[in-house]
Amino acid sequence: MPSYAVIGGSRGIGLELVRQLAMSADNTVFATVRNKSSSTYLNELVAKSTLSNIHVLEAEVTDHRTLKAAAAAVAKVTNGSLDVLIHNAARMELANAYRGLTDYEDDDKLDTEFLDSFKVNVLGAIHAVNAFLPLLRKGSAKKIAVIGSEGGTPEFVWKLRLSNMAAYGTTKAAENLVAVKYAALLEPEGFTVVGICPGFVDTSSTAVEKPDDTIMSILGGLVARLPAISTNFTLISTEASVTRILSLVDSISTKDNGSFIEYVEYKKDD
Numbered sequence: 001m002p003s004y005a006v007i008g009g010s011r012g013i014g015l016e017l018v019r020q021l022a023m024s025a026d027n028t029v030f031a032t033v034r035n036k037s038s039s040t041y042l043n044e045l046v047a048k049s050t051l052s053n054i055h056v057l058e059a060e061v062t063d064h065r066t067l068k069a070a071a072a073a074v075a076k077v078t079n080g081s082l083d084v085l086i087h088n089a090a091r092m093e094l095a096n097a098y099r100g101l102t103d104y105e106d107d108d109k110l111d112t113e114f115l116d117s118f119k120v121n122v123l124g125a126i127h128a129v130n131a132f133l134p135l136l137r138k139g140s141a142k143k144i145a146v147i148g149s150e151g152g153t154p155e156f157v158w159k160l161r162l163s164n165m166a167a168y169g170t171t172k173a174a175e176n177l178v179a180v181k182y183a184a185l186l187e188p189e190g191f192t193v194v195g196i197c198p199g200f201v202d203t204s205s206t207a208v209e210k211p212d213d214t215i216m217s218i219l220g221g222l223v224a225r226l227p228a229i230s231t232n233f234t235l236i237s238t239e240a241s242v243t244r245i246l247s248l249v250d251s252i253s254t255k256d257n258g259s260f261i262e263y264v265e266y267k268k269d270d
């Protein structure tokens with residue numbers, strides 16, 4: 001009975017991770033959400049599921065106490081263990097996600113957005129792993145996947161001249177490194193810790209915000225520049241993205257510990 005915890009399973013890629021994992025009756029799936037009652041897509045999935053193998057727990061990644069409480073609830077079901085942790089939650093509010101370094105009304109707003117993003121995207125990942133680590137140590141797979149982003153790599157940002165998405169990209173870069181820190185720390189214990197990029201994923205069907213004209217124009221510019229740098233980086237469905245992620249999670253082993261698995265394939269002459 002492999003057990004999986006998906007941190008941030010209410011919508012988007014996280015929701016699809018829960019849906020695909022829960023399709024196997026063998027799997028026990030724990031999904032953390034910030035707010036159970038407003039996680040309508042996940043609640044619908046749980047209501048429709050005939051396997052009763054999805055457990056929904058509340059956790060806010062900026063509050064380590066809630067993550068520890070979620071881990072304690074998981075331990076009660078699994079007898080203290082967890083096989084795989086997938087850390088998916090990220091701060092992606094549209095109002096700030098697309099801003100560049102000079103786009104803030106004032107420096108206080110810039111500070112606030114960078115610090116809030118750091119709390120969610122970096123400390124959130126650290127607190128999630130720390131909270132579930134005692135359970136993972138007792139699990140049989142000892143796998144941790146941190147959902148990363150090419151938007152947090154210097155190569156992608158430079159090739160695409162991606163000056164906006166500054167707080168998001170900077171903190172995802174730090175989160176990418178957090179995964180490597182855990183890989184180094186946990187190598188002697190036989191863990192496999194990887195970062196996995198999901199690709200450019202259309203999560204609009206479960207989004208809580210609609211992009212306005214400014215964001216659509218930034219996105220349009222970005223999409224128009226993609227073919228010049230990459231052969232494969234086009235908008236894909238959550239289903240396709242998650243099928244690939246879960247196939248990677250399944251196939252990785254200790255020889256992959258510390259790797260950062262990108263989706264993008266760059267054009268050779270770029």
Ligand SMILES: NC(=O)c1ccc[n+]([C@@H]2O[C@H](COP(=O)([O-])OP(=O)(O)OC[C@H]3O[C@@H](n4cnc5c(N)ncnc54)[C@H](OP(=O)(O)O)[C@@H]3O)[C@@H](O)[C@H]2O)c1
Pocket residue numbers: 007008009010011012013014033034035059060061062087088089090091092120147148149150151172197198199200201202203206207
């Ligand atoms: N979509 C893409 O094209 C893309 C590309 C590269 C990387 N990624 C990465 O893929 C992951 C999922 O992205 P997505 O597109 O599916 O995003 P999304 O649809 O915006 O979903 C974000 C998820 O994170 C949760 N979350 C946000 N802040 C949280 C907090 N403080 N505490 C706990 N949970 C929190 C949200 O929960 P609530 O419902 O409570 O807000 C939601 O479940 C992220 O790590 C993102 O960086 C996505």
